[in-house]
Amino acid sequence: MNGRDGDLGGQLRALRKRHGLTLGELGARSGMDVSTLSKIENGRMALSYDKLRRLGSALDVALDDLVAGHGAPRAKPGAAATGTPGRRSIDRHGAALRVAGAGSIDEYRAADLLDKQLVPVVLEVVSRSLEEAGAWLREPGEAFIYVLEGAVEVHTELYAPVRLECGDSLYFDSAMGHAYLAACAGACRMLSVRSGQ
Numbered sequence: 046m047n048g049r050d051g052d053l054g055g056q057l058r059a060l061r062k063r064h065g066l067t068l069g070e071l072g073a074r075s076g077m078d079v080s081t082l083s084k085i086e087n088g089r090m091a092l093s094y095d096k097l098r099r100l101g102s103a104l105d106v107a108l109d110d111l112v113a114g115h116g117a118p119r120a121k122p123g124a125a126a127t128g129t130p131g132r133r134s135i136d137r138h139g140a141a142l143r144v145a146g147a148g149s150i151d152e153y154r155a156a157d158l159l160d161k162q163l164v165p166v167v168l169e170v171v172s173r174s175l176e177e178a179g180a181w182l183r184e185p186g187e188a189f190i191y192v193l194e195g196a197v198e199v200h201t202e203l204y205a206p207v208r209l210e211c212g213d214s215l216y217f218d219s220a221m222g223h224a225y226l227a228a229c230a231g232a233c234r235m236l237s238v239r240s241g242q
Contacts, residue, residue: 057100150169175224190225198228208228
């Protein structure tokens with residue numbers, strides 16, 4: 046997690062207060078204890094992918110909007126907050142929001158844009174077994190992955206596992222249960238672009 050974690054904690058506190066919720070009420074909605082929520086809001090605990098999803102669900106905020114640190118009323122897709130077309134987002138090297146995901150370290154790109162049609166994430170895959178990866182990932186929409194470094198083994202509930210080398214790609218239904226495993230020594234990184242929310 047990088048320096049933006051504390052900012053995200055403060056933004057989560059503001060979002061909770063905007064919803065008129067106490068820490069206890071948010072804890073009941075998210076299934077997280079008050080001490081954990083307090084540590085997250087004060088930037089003293091890393092946010093995992095699972096925690097982000099639970100908080101997003103409890104606050105009725107899409108995951109990409111939560112990562113963007115907003116939760117404010119959404120702008121129309123393809124339009125800037127001012128209502129004019131032509132949105133854009135620039136991510137500088139090393140400045141992306143890093144979140145410990147299920148078996149990976151996820152760098153969310155274009156996190157400052159709300160209501161995106163696509164969710165771009167650079168993943169460093171760290172799991173080396175399905176046990177380490179945990180439960181199947183299931184996300185609405187479709188996904189495209191492209192291996193940037195190393196090799197990644199993709200497991201799905203409907204197909205045999207497939208090994209993707211650097212430069213290989215895969216397009217699939219991301220609602221189908223899936224998991225990513227590091228398939229070689231050294232860093233295993235890939236770009237994931239997912240549609241839908």
